[in-house]
Amino acid sequence: MKVVVAVPARLESSRFPGKVLADIAGKPMLQHVLERCGSASTPDAVVLCTDSDELRLRAEDWGFDVLMTSPDCKSGSERIASVVDQLVSLGGGVLDDTLVINVQGDQPFIDPMVVDRMAEEFFARSPKSEVMTPVYRMAPERIHDPDVVKTLLSQDGRALYFSRSAIPHVRGVPLEQWYFHAPYWGHVGIYGYHARVLSGWSGLPDSPLENIEMLEQLRLIEAGIKIDTFHVENESLSVDTEAHLDIARRLASEPCGDSLAGEQGRNDIVDA
Numbered sequence: 471m472k473v474v475v476a477v478p479a480r481l482e483s484s485r486f487p488g489k490v491l492a493d494i495a496g497k498p499m500l501q502h503v504l505e506r507c508g509s510a511s512t513p514d515a516v517v518l519c520t521d522s523d524e525l526r527l528r529a530e531d532w533g534f535d536v537l538m539t540s541p542d543c544k545s546g547s548e549r550i551a552s553v554v555d556q557l558v559s560l561g562g563g564v565l566d567d568t569l570v571i572n573v574q575g576d577q578p579f580i581d582p583m584v585v586d587r588m589a590e591e592f593f594a595r596s597p598k599s600e601v602m603t604p605v606y607r608m609a610p611e612r613i614h615d616p617d618v619v620k621t622l623l624s625q626d627g628r629a630l631y632f633s634r635s636a637i638p639h640v641r642g643v644p645l646e647q648w649y650f651h652a653p654y655w656g657h658v659g660i661y662g663y664h665a666r667v668l669s670g671w672s673g674l675p676d677s678p679l680e681n682i683e684m685l686e687q688l689r690l691i692e693a694g695i696k697i698d699t700f701h702v703e704n705e706s707l708s709v710d711t712e713a714h715l716d717i718a719r720r721l722a723s724e725p726c727g728d729s730l731a732g733e734q735g736r737n738d739i740v741d742a
Contacts, residue, residue: 495723510583546574547661547663571663620636632691658702674689
């Protein structure tokens with residue numbers, strides 16, 4: 471089975487325009503992401519998916535393949551899905567035998583080992599997963615933060631729902647005590663897609679839940695597509711605001727800047 475890492479990115483981010491070119495330790499954020507994905511051992515290709523000629527030129531100069539997409543794509547997954555046939559071709563595979571890993575362009579500290587772990591977990595599952603994503607056990611102070619996306623898991627590790635609210639709700643218990651009554655899982659904004667799922671993205675029905683929560687993975691759940699999970703130790707910082715960029719710059723300046731345990735970041739899957 472072939473593995474392709476697709477990094478969706480654009481300059482006109484609604485929350486933080488131009489963020490993917492923000493300087494972190496002397497390099498644009500997007501370059502950090504692409505290079506970290508490129509240092510993983512399992513991908514057959516690392517590809518930038520963008521509607522920006524400026525980003526295309528930059529990525530090509532850094533030595534990465536680029537696929538141009540429509541500026542009308544509403545999410546990172548839609549952007550990737552729009553060029554899935556070309557992604558599969560760059561990886562040297564076919565639709566039924568390719569894993570496409572979606573890594574956002576605003577995760578400058580993405581761990582290459584998590585990319586490799588995604589592939590390992592995907593290949594090991596039987597029956598094969600349709601979609602897979604990492605989750606982590608949340609700290610008590612994080613479970614009521616609406617900037618962190620939470621995942622409700624079934625006993626077999628399937629994602630039942632994603633929300634910015636704490637799930638499950640613990641009735642009749644003060645908020646600060648919820649942590650003692652249920653495990654709370656945070657969502658890391660990385661996805662492994664069987665390429666066949668992406669090829670059918672445009673045919674998925676409109677999702678009221680996606681529109682309410684502004685979380686595109688809910689489109690998959692409402693369409694009946696199973697999302698499997700695997701556990702990782704820590705969240706991965708996503709840079710969505712100037713404050714997050716300040717954190718990223720501080721972390722990059724520290725001797726152990728790769729470690730983000732306990733640091734604040736958003737982990738929903740949105741178009742970079």
